[in-house]
Amino acid sequence: MIAGFFDRLAAAIERSGSRLCVGLDPHLGGVPAEELAAFNRRLIEATAEFACCYKPNIAFYEARGEAGMRALRETLAAVPPDLPVILDAKRGDIGSTAEAYAAALFDDLGADAATVNPYLGHDALAPFLQRDDRGVYILCRTSNPGAADLQDLHVETASGERLPLYLVVADYARQWNARGNIGVVVGATYPRELAAIRIRCPELPLLIPGVGVQGGALEEVVETAENGKPAGFVVSVSRAIVEAARPGEDPFVAARAAARRYRDAIAAAARARR
Amino acid sequence: MIAGFFDRLAAAIERSGSRLCVGLDPHLGGVPAEELAAFNRRLIEATAEFACCYKPNIAFYEARGEAGMRALRETLAAVPPDLPVILDAKRGDIGSTAEAYAAALFDDLGADAATVNPYLGHDALAPFLQRDDRGVYILCRTSNPGAADLQDLHVETASGERLPLYLVVADYARQWNARGNIGVVVGATYPRELAAIRIRCPELPLLIPGVGVQGGALEEVVETAENGKPAGFVVSVSRAIVEAARPGEDPFVAARAAARRYRDAIAAAARARR
Numbered sequence: 001m002i003a004g005f006f007d008r009l010a011a012a013i014e015r016s017g018s019r020l021c022v023g024l025d026p027h028l029g030g031v032p033a034e035e036l037a038a039f040n041r042r043l044i045e046a047t048a049e050f051a052c053c054y055k056p057n058i059a060f061y062e063a064r065g066e067a068g069m070r071a072l073r074e075t076l077a078a079v080p081p082d083l084p085v086i087l088d089a090k091r092g093d094i095g096s097t098a099e100a101y102a103a104a105l106f107d108d109l110g111a112d113a114a115t116v117n118p119y120l121g122h123d124a125l126a127p128f129l130q131r132d133d134r135g136v137y138i139l140c141r142t143s144n145p146g147a148a149d150l151q152d153l154h155v156e157t158a159s160g161e162r163l164p165l166y167l168v169v170a171d172y173a174r175q176w177n178a179r180g181n182i183g184v185v186v187g188a189t190y191p192r193e194l195a196a197i198r199i200r201c202p203e204l205p206l207l208i209p210g211v212g213v214q215g216g217a218l219e220e221v222v223e224t225a226e227n228g229k230p231a232g233f234v235v236s237v238s239r240a241i242v243e244a245a246r247p248g249e250d251p252f253v254a255a256r257a258a259a260r261r262y263r264d265a266i267a268a269a270a271r272a273r274r
Numbered sequence: 275m276i277a278g279f280f281d282r283l284a285a286a287i288e289r290s291g292s293r294l295c296v297g298l299d300p301h302l303g304g305v306p307a308e309e310l311a312a313f314n315r316r317l318i319e320a321t322a323e324f325a326c327c328y329k330p331n332i333a334f335y336e337a338r339g340e341a342g343m344r345a346l347r348e349t350l351a352a353v354p355p356d357l358p359v360i361l362d363a364k365r366g367d368i369g370s371t372a373e374a375y376a377a378a379l380f381d382d383l384g385a386d387a388a389t390v391n392p393y394l395g396h397d398a399l400a401p402f403l404q405r406d407d408r409g410v411y412i413l414c415r416t417s418n419p420g421a422a423d424l425q426d427l428h429v430e431t432a433s434g435e436r437l438p439l440y441l442v443v444a445d446y447a448r449q450w451n452a453r454g455n456i457g458v459v460v461g462a463t464y465p466r467e468l469a470a471i472r473i474r475c476p477e478l479p480l481l482i483p484g485v486g487v488q489g490g491a492l493e494e495v496v497e498t499a500e501n502g503k504p505a506g507f508v509v510s511v512s513r514a515i516v517e518a519a520r521p522g523e524d525p526f527v528a529a530r531a532a533a534r535r536y537r538d539a540i541a542a543a544a545r546a547r548r
Contacts, residue, residue, distance in 0.1 A: 146395025
């Protein structure tokens, strides 16, 4: 029997002593498609010791066409088997289309987990959630400025509560979590919202992007997210690792040092909390 | 200068006398990846006379891996140049990732328009909306049962109004439409919600899936959507055309007949409204 995603993630966190998720997001205009797989392979080799998982955002590979998608496949193959891969795809569609997306991400590409968008509701997520062996991170409160447009709107719930939409989504995530394979995405750039989610859903695993270049404050975020659970949270860092090198510096040496620093900073903040 | 998407769509509607958007959604377990491009080419040849645009859902191609994506490219190349292509991708991501998705759909794949998800807010849609020459259909009220989970929640707006979330999204669509390249996706399966959107946003172009297999009532929907504008609405039909053939029947002959029936039924309902 294959363990569930969060068991595998917890094992990787335990083994590595790290809650660092390394984002593999090759921005356009950077490494060309033909060199991407080799670049990512070296990046993974350089950082694997300090990471608990990897998170490629599929957009950057799709934008490079066939060569990009080939590079994604080779990148996924280069991740050590004991480190889970979260494919950041933010998918959401209905019925048979949702099934096709789940098949594309989990079966064709072989991701261990995927990010999904909640706007279309429970049936759009069902083909993802049905997979006991895979993880699903539902977008809850994202790290971008426009997140407030919808996610912060105040909503009347069936029980008469008045809640921001992102907390309604957190409630749904908990309610839909019959198989224990759901987490939520919460941006580090909004620590107050992160705290509200953690208070409302103390058990829910968090995937936290927005540290590093986006400017989220690491210590505050970790202290808020820490819930004593093995897979309670991971912090995702992409550019601040992948593009850590100063001019003339070896990108992989710099990435390795940055990954180590993030692992240690997260661990120190988590210890301070306990 | 290249005309905007809705100008091109209006011209195609005018020329064809059709508001039928043919969905190219090859369900898994049907036509295998290697035969898909040839199948779609024949399907397009059979239906082009009765369509104003085509809408492949990218999920079904992604799920078939590299061969599927090759089939999508060949399918897009087979659409006559005067018929726009709406790529149903329901994308939504932030910053540079949103830019990468826009590049993937508009530049790499060459779609004339794309569907996008509003959950992440305005900056997630900006790279799409900035493209004067391309169209953007924002998911508003989708056709699936789970749509109600988020989209029907009642929200307090800044102005103190109490509105279902899908009407807030319709308001945003109107507000963000500085370049005149925005429409919204509204499922035919919820005619009351469709009517509420049409009343609130009389000018907004609608993309209406959910007729046919999903069971939306064509006449009622067309009468509600018709606003006298050249690109005011299109009705998207997929399975009821692509899988129209009874056992033993030629699929392309059946698809052609079904496309003609839908074109005529939409036109008759629109005339009844005027």
